[in-house]
Amino acid sequence: MEFATVSEAYEFYYRYGKCKGFAIRKASSRIKELDGNKVTQMKQFVCNRHGLREKKHLTRLDRKVEHRRLSRTNCEARFRVQYRKQKDRYVVTAFVECHNHELTPA
Numbered sequence: 451m452e453f454a455t456v457s458e459a460y461e462f463y464y465r466y467g468k469c470k471g472f473a474i475r476k477a478s479s480r481i482k483e484l485d486g487n488k489v490t491q492m493k494q495f496v497c498n499r500h501g502l503r504e505k506k507h508l509t510r511l512d513r514k515v516e517h518r519r520l521s522r523t524n525c526e527a528r529f530r531v532q533y534r535k536q537k538d539r540y541v542v543t544a545f546v547e548c549h550n551h552e553l554t555p556a
Contacts, residue, residue, distance in 0.1 A: 452539045453531060456493045459540055463495045463529045471553030472527065473498040489533055494544070497527040499551055523551045 453459040460476070467474045477500065480492040502522050530544035 451542045452537065454539060456490050456531065456540060459493065459529070459531045459542075460495060466529075467497070469555065470547075471555035472549060474529075475500075477528070484535065492530065492532045492543075493540075494528055494530040496529075497525040497549060499523045499525040499549075500528065525550050 451462075453462065460474075463474055474495050475498045477494040477496045478492075479490055479494065481488055482491045483489070499522055502524050526546050527549050528544060528546050529542070531540040532543045533539075534541050
């Protein structure tokens with residue numbers, strides 16, 4: 451699957467997630483300079499329950515606000531695109547659709 455822009459890839463995965471019953475968020479990216487222009491080489495989108503909250507934030511004694519409800523479950527679902535200069539397009543290089551939590555389709 452290919453996209454002309456990172457925004458197109460985001461929109462596709464956003465709609466996919468909404469249909470399947472999960473929210474997404476932007477994760478890591480890699481930006482390089484090609485021909486004098488900054489180009490996003492790689493962008494990864496993940497399930498909003500990807501990862502875990504850092505332990506140091508859970509054990510702080512000097513916090514001023516009560517913690518929010520824990521929503522992270524270390525879900526592995528992700529969608530990654532990489533820029534291919536030959537095609538001048540973003541190509542899907544990783545797609546993991548395995549969730550470790552319940553989904554709520556719209």
